[in-house]
Structure formats: structure tokens, C-alpha cells
Amino acid sequence: EAGVTQSPTHLIKTRGQQATLRCSPISGHTSVYWYQQALGLGLQFLLWYDEGEERNRGNFPPRFSGRQFPNYSSELNVNALELEDSALYLCASTSGKLRVRFVEQFFGPGTRLTVL
Amino acid sequence: GQQVMQIPQYQHVQEGEDFTTYCNSSTTLSNIQWYKQRPGGHPVFLIQLVKSGEVKKQKRLTFQFGEAKKNSSLHITATQTTDVGTYFCAGRPGNNRKLIWGLGTSLAVNP
Numbered sequence: 001e002a003g004v005t006q007s008p009t010h011l012i013k014t015r016g017q018q019a020t021l022r023c024s025p026i027s028g029h030t031s032v033y034w035y036q037q038a039l040g041l042g043l044q045f046l047l048w049y050d051e052g053e054e055r056n057r058g059n060f061p062p063r064f065s066g067r068q069f070p071n072y073s074s075e076l077n078v079n080a081l082e083l084e085d086s087a088l089y090l091c092a093s094t095s096g097k098l099r100v101r102f103v104e105q106f107f108g109p110g111t112r113l114t115v116l
Numbered sequence: 117g118q119q120v121m122q123i124p125q126y127q128h129v130q131e132g133e134d135f136t137t138y139c140n141s142s143t144t145l146s147n148i149q150w151y152k153q154r155p156g157g158h159p160v161f162l163i164q165l166v167k168s169g170e171v172k173k174q175k176r177l178t179f180q181f182g183e184a185k186k187n188s189s190l191h192i193t194a195t196q197t198t199d200v201g202t203y204f205c206a207g208r209p210g211n212n213r214k215l216i217w218g219l220g221t222s223l224a225v226n227p
Contacts, residue, residue: 042219056214109156
């Protein structure tokens with residue numbers, strides 16, 4: 001069974017540009033979570049999509065947005081990039097079939113975004 | 117808001133020494149998960165604790181969930197260089213599917 005995949009692996013942008021990151025969850029998983037991991041700051045929750053809808057978002061400005069497609073893959077868009085957006089962006093997926101209490105998150109390898 | 121505090125932030129040990137990281141939640145949790153992230157890697161699920169006072173072991177790793185379901189610990193006995201990485205706890209308040217993550221404890225092991 002294929003794991004969570006993310007593309008691209010690395011992305012280099014300049015300040016003010018826009019970045020699009022992609023995530024494909026494990027087959028059968030309906031929930032996708034996006035996290036930002038900047039150096040020394042742990043995992044900061046960005047967005048949660050389930051069944052095509054945004055369920056929750058973390059404390060990030062509106063220029064961080066995304067969507068989930070009918071096949072449950074997801075995109076994270078970051079507009080008007082700032083230097084401090086440089087980080088590893090991780091996507092995780094969970095199954096929608098298990099009971100809510102027992103839902104392990106499976107992570108992808110991440111996209112390393114560098115803003116110059 | 118809901119928070120999960122994790123301490124220490126960093127720990128440096130000699131190979132063979134023990135290591136413990138602690139998580140404390142501001143609210144009661146329905147369950148708590150532990151993940152390990154190797155340097156350059158992504159978080160990988162280790163275990164989930166659900167019951168009050170639960171203790172689970174995985175070889176040299178011992179996980180505990182407090183009686184009040186507000187705190188948890190991970191203890192590694194006789195650390196090895198393969199234990200190097202960042203250990204995260206993540207708690208789920210009530211039946212919310214959203215996890216509240218600790219900031220992680222980075223473990224370095226001197227051979």
C-alpha cells in the first residue's frame with residue numbers, strides 16, 4: 001500500500017510569490033491535515049480537510065489556504081510569500097472509517113519550502 | 117485555548133543512560149499519541165494510549181497515561197544511538213478528531 005505522497009520535495013521561491021504544495025493521502029483515507037514545521041518550532045497545525053470540506057484551521061493568516069479534491073488529494077497554497085514562511089510543510093492523512101477516537105495520522109515526507 | 121506542553125525541549129544523554137519526556141495538557145484528553153521524527157524524516161506513529169493510568173511497553177520504550185488523562189510520559193531505558201530524534205506527543209480532547217501537538221523533545225545520544 002502506498003503511503004502519503006507530497007510534491008514537490010523542494011520548492012524555492014522569492015518573497016511575494018505564490019507557492020502550491022500537493023498531497024496525496026493513503027488510498028481510502030478521507031482526511032488530510034497540513035502542518036508547518038519551522039526550525040525549532042515543532043509542528044504547527046495549518047489546515048484540516050475531510051470529505052472535501054475545510055474542518056478547521058490553525059492560527060495562520062488567510063494567505064495560507066487550500067482545498068481538497070473529490071479524490072481526497074489536497075493542495076496547500078501560500079500567497080504573498082514571506083521569508084518566515086520557509087519551513088518543512090507536512091501533510092498527514094487519516095482514515096475516515098475508523099472510530100473517531102482511534103485515528104493515527106500517517107505523514108508524508110514533506111515539502112521543503114525556501115523563500116529567498 | 118487547549119495546549120499540550122512538552123518538556124524538556126532538548127535532552128543530551130550518553131548511550132546507555134535513560135531518557136524521559138513529559139507531556140501535560142490543559143484539558144482532559146480522550147487519548148494521547150506519541151510520534152518519533154528522525155533527523156531529516158517525518159513523524160512516525162509510535163503508540164496511542166486511551167485508558168486512565170494506562171502503561172504500554174515497546175521493547176525499551178515505556179509509555180504512561182496519567183490517571184486524570186491530562187499527562188503522559190515516554191521513558192526510554194538504556195538509550196541507543198538509534199533513539200536519536202524528536203519525540204512528539206499529541207492529545208485529542210474529547211471526541212475531536214483534531215490533535216493538539218506538543219512542541220517535541222529532541223533527543224541526542226552520545227556514543
